[in-house]
Amino acid sequence: MTAPTQGAPTPQEENHSAEENDVTGATVWLTGLPSAGKTTIAYALADRLRAAGRRVEVLDGDEIREFLSAGLGFSREDRHTNVQRIAFVAELLASHGVLALVPVIAPYADSRDAVRKRHQAAGTTYVEVHVATPVDVCSVRDVKGLYAKQAAGEISGLTGVDDPYEEPEAPDLRIESQDQTVQESAAALHALLTERGLA
Numbered sequence: 343m344t345a346p347t348q349g350a351p352t353p354q355e356e357n358h359s360a361e362e363n364d365v366t367g368a369t370v371w372l373t374g375l376p377s378a379g380k381t382t383i384a385y386a387l388a389d390r391l392r393a394a395g396r397r398v399e400v401l402d403g404d405e406i407r408e409f410l411s412a413g414l415g416f417s418r419e420d421r422h423t424n425v426q427r428i429a430f431v432a433e434l435l436a437s438h439g440v441l442a443l444v445p446v447i448a449p450y451a452d453s454r455d456a457v458r459k460r461h462q463a464a465g466t467t468y469v470e471v472h473v474a475t476p477v478d479v480c481s482v483r484d485v486k487g488l489y490a491k492q493a494a495g496e497i498s499g500l501t502g503v504d505d506p507y508e509e510p511e512a513p514d515l516r517i518e519s520q521d522q523t524v525q526e527s528a529a530a531l532h533a534l535l536t537e538r539g540l541a
């Protein structure tokens with residue numbers, strides 16, 4: 343057997359690099375009410391996926407609103423614009439083999455449909471997860487104090503209270519976080535991604 347030319351990749355190296363290039367990315371969108379558990383599950387899942395060697399980005403709603411969507415508010419129109427911008431970035435990442443985890447409320451069905459269609463048109467995998475924690479549980483968790491502020495009349499237009507949340511009719515997965523630990527919720531989503539060849 344002749345030794346490979348110096349500098350040229352061995353067949354094993356070539357295979358390895360082909361495998362890397364062939365890794366399937368996907369957008370995994372976690373939709374649900376404020377304090378439902380979207381962000382917590384996304385980061386717990388990211389830890390698991392990174393430990394398994396996957397490239398992962400979490401497109402956190404709060405961070406996106408500070409930069410990419412700076413200046414947008416919470417009107418129907420602004421929420422739609424926010425969601426479409428995030429979908430654009432997520433799809434780009436996913437099309438390059440990244441698992442883009444998106445814990446963003448996305449309260450309107452037509453906005454989420456547009457996200458799905460963008461991914462379908464590009465041939466990029468899209469997974470919709472409904473973190474279906476009931477509003478009474480979310481309002482007790484009240485991670486950012488928004489439910490208390492709304493009740494005190496300090497803010498209005500809070501999703502699920504005095505602003506719409508249109509529940510997904512047929513998500514790929516529904517997580518009832520009120521009955522689970524964070525790790526159980528993350529494991530359920532990890533199992534779905536494994537089943538679909540994404541993890």
Ligand SMILES: Nc1ncnc2c1ncn2[C@@H]1O[C@H](COP(=O)(O)OS(=O)(=O)O)[C@@H](OP(=O)(O)O)[C@H]1O
Nearest residue numbers: 376377403404416421424446447448449499500501
């Ligand atoms: N009025 C109102 N309604 C809903 N949410 C509100 C509101 N004001 C501020 N926030 C906080 O904004 C966080 C980011 O929202 P998103 O970008 O995910 O919302 S949207 O998809 O554009 O509707 C969102 O983050 P999460 O709590 O992680 O869901 C909220 O905490």
Ligand SMILES: Nc1ncnc2c1ncn2[C@@H]1O[C@H](COP(=O)(O)OP(=O)(O)O)[C@@H](O)[C@H]1O
Nearest residue numbers: 376377378379380381382485519522523524527
């Ligand atoms: N199974 C679960 N999955 C996710 N979060 C949970 C779960 N059980 C309890 N929690 C708690 O609920 C809160 C959810 O907050 P967060 O993830 O910021 O919600 P969101 O991003 O949907 O606004 C956290 O304090 C988290 O520890």
